[in-house]
Amino acid sequence: MLQLSIHKKIIAGLLLTGCTFTGCRKLVEIGPPVNQVGLDQSFESDATASSAVLGIYNASNTRSFIFPATILPGLSSNEVQNNVSSPGYDEFKQNAITITNSNIANVLWYYPYYTLAQINAMMAGIERSGSLSPAVKNQLLGETKTWRAFVLFHLVNYYGAVPLPLTDDPIGNATLARTPATQVWQRIITDLKDAVALLSDTYPSVLRARINRQTANALLARAYLYTKDWQNAEATASTVIGSGIYSLSPDVNTAFVNTSNEIIWQMATLTGVSIYTSNTDAAGGSFAAASGTVPAFSLTDTLYNSLEEGDLRKANWVAPTVIGGTSYKVMTKYKLRVLPSGTTTGNEFNVVLRLAEQYLIRAEARAQLSNLSGAIADADTIRRRAGLPMLDNALSQQQVLLAIEKERKAELFGEWGHRWFDLKRTPSIVSPADKTRADDVIGGMRPATWNVTDILYPIPDAQRTANPALTQNLGY
Template sequence: MRLTIKKYNYLLIAGGLFMLLFNTSCKKYVTIPPPVNAVDEALAFADSSTATSVVLGIYSSIATGNSSNVFNAIKYGAMSADEGYYLTNASFDNFKNNTLAAGNDANVFWGAMYTKIGRANYAIEGVNASKTLSTSVKNQLVGEAKFWRAWHYFYLVNYFGDVPLVVNTDALTNGLLARAPVADVYQQIVTDLTDAKALLTTKYPSVEKARINKSAVSAFLARVYFYQQNWAAAESEASEVINSGTYSLVTNLNNVFLIGSTETIFQISLAGTSVPATVMGAEFIPASTTPSFVLYDTLANSFEANDQRKVNWTKAITYVGKTYYYPYKYKVRSTTAGTEYPVMLRLAELYLIRAEAEANESKIPQAQADLNLVRNRAGLPNTTAATKDDLVKVLERERWFELFTEFSDRWFSLKRKNRATEALSPIKPAWKPFQQLYPIPAQAMGANPNLKDNPGYF
């Protein structure tokens, strides 16, 4: 039979979008069409071609999405922190001002991410149950699906805190799950990534570093351990990728985000899609003399003198007599022959992760060396920070300058270091500390009586 309504519908339930009608005696599912790329369930995992297409569907849903997908993590997180905001579009002001209200402001994250988690769960179960797929194919596909499940839970838990932990395709049970503690979600993330790393090899199963390999898993696992303050594990995972010899920092900053960049560990391919350019280029580069998304002055004015990241990764525009800067890491706004793909993981972050881990382990010379690699690439001299505390402070700023508008890094960093109020209240008059977590969407709570909102929103 085809992918059943009950199994597919669970994706929508978990995302808070399920349509369950109640009558006086029983529950009934509304008829919902199957996904566009649905295949006969009995055949979906019968051979490597169809099974692979199921997993690649996760990738394609990210590549072809524009507004309601994982790339929202870039612009919304940037607005919530002190990276950038829409200058001439007031519809995003709740994120810019940190004045989100109870309701559905954050549904764009919740629903899209749970849908992708659901696809990953479906793939994991189907591949594992297949009696015809080879072991190597099973390992590759399950490893990729577990990576994607971990990726989306990482963002959910950092946006919302406690979240329902959906790890199977049991629609009715998942539709009534309560929020799992952050620690439990992180445990699942680590388990998924550890499993994925054991299943995958360092060889990319695609051209252009466009599918997950073992190094991509290690890079992301380094970030996860880093957030958990597991310094030794974060250092170890980062070192595994750095020392592999496969990747290197790109000398010319203008080439960091090109398709063939040696710094890229994992990127989303746009080949064969209808997407003309990256979401970052399309969103951030103005279409006219009127700016769209601009950097906060606190960021634009904080770069050190001669920092080539400001020279090459930002661009000035004058509007109503004032000079603003907008992100210019991606140079192409619209083209039919793109030269850039969205970069999901890159080497510079791993040097900064390892440097901060080393600093917290009191490995001062090693931390300085890793930090200086990133600074020198930006045209800056070696750091003068010589103690653990000074290095940690410097590294927070260095991440701001190196990783601005990359997947909410600044937003998450301020929160993990308990510095959000200190950094944001001076530039956001309406700031309240509870806004560090987004509200649970009303649609999700209406569908699941066991979901409760974050404090401050009720």
């Protein structure tokens, strides 16, 4: 899995990225080799410890971490299309991924495990330190536990059973076998419950660019939903909604502005332009493109056509653009491509969590608990903002659940792989009990290449060569 040499790079990288924007020069001056002692030095004061943990945010707020987490699952779910020919992307689009696919090996596996090594190193340093004030120690532990749960959430959804490193021991972590998915989910929930107890509602940074208690609660509500713990999903989403901190943006056009009160957590950028739109070079990959050129990625006609007529999200979050006689459905949740003339900073970051999702989590949980009127009320909260008519109160339970699935598709497209995860976690409505909505939807669209085992991605072949303890997923 992670090699010792990678671990050394991580420790060095943490010390550098944590100080990139904070000026802690002493930690990067020429001196003794970077080792555990060097890392522990960064936890000798509240200021240097906070700077070190910021290294996780800085290192993760990159195109290599954020963009693929939307694009690759989006290709799998037929939500996104690649407009630049690439076998590595085509395999996702066709649900025919090979064990040597570079996106699997270098992006969806490597970066999450690189980040986990960072997080575990930070947690160990915080816990060993005897110099931190109780308030800062709790805040930093709460942030790192939330980060670990966030990364594990993506890994378990990509691969199912995965290695579960919980220490900063690079040798032991390099030979871990896969932990069953149920145990990974339990660790996610445990970390988030710990984080809720450690954190406060006060954000430790401006513009909600760092984690607070409700960030952990929002992820916890999602984890409960995915593990079918409907009562806790409803209760935890209600905690976030009822916290009094957040409110839906009244205008869909301002939902992703970095001052939006709808945002629960976002990753800041130095320029104020989102990673999703800042690279207009097609070779670099983006939802944006220079005028008159084809974007590297766009939304599919299937996604666009599924949005209801009159939906303000269809009118404002998608821009059909004709280039060379072909209509490309460009995602425009983020409005800025470049900085406006005369400005030095934009007003958009990379949104991770929004209040809208919490209403949809609670709606689904309530429907599963047979509280159909409450489920419809929550779904209607989102539909009202989108300018759509309210749902029929006479809908059956299955009809309500399908309406919520459709609403999640319309509200959360182009964000962190939601559509793919929803399809693969939801039982089929037309097939045997062991099938999923992915079989219904993607299997129907791509019968020549779809297999029931495609809901999990393959373990990278190179990782299995490096670590013989890793087994392969079925179908690969």
